[in-house]
Amino acid sequence: MDDAAREARIARNESRFREINEQLEADLRRLPGDPEMVSFVCECGNRACADLVQMTFEEYEGVRSNSHTFVVVPGHEMPEVEEVVQRTVRFHVVAKVERTQRIVETTDPRP
Numbered sequence: 001m002d003d004a005a006r007e008a009r010i011a012r013n014e015s016r017f018r019e020i021n022e023q024l025e026a027d028l029r030r031l032p033g034d035p036e037m038v039s040f041v042c043e044c045g046n047r048a049c050a051d052l053v054q055m056t057f058e059e060y061e062g063v064r065s066n067s068h069t070f071v072v073v074p075g076h077e078m079p080e081v082e083e084v085v086q087r088t089v090r091f092h093v094v095a096k097v098e099r100t101q102r103i104v105e106t107t108d109p110r111p
């Protein structure tokens, strides 16, 4: 597989996890009370990854407000397609490098 195809595949995987988290957030928001920490799925490019990241809604919204950024378990970032823009002990926030941005933009569930 060439690099472009590989990058596209990684970007699509990450977009898929983002959709799962969007749904998760919507479901949890309907529950009474606001849980302090929520488990979101890692949005890294590895399709087999099922790890969870603990975040507050506020933190997740901060990541989601930019369609180029994703949340991953620290160490799950893929330096060839993304760069870490925020590091915490619980999660890292990664931003797509320019050439894969178009894919993640067109798959963003939020218009």
Ligand SMILES: [Zn+2]
Pocket: 042, 043, 044, 045, 046, 049, 050, 051, 072, 073, 076
């Ligand atoms: Zn992961």
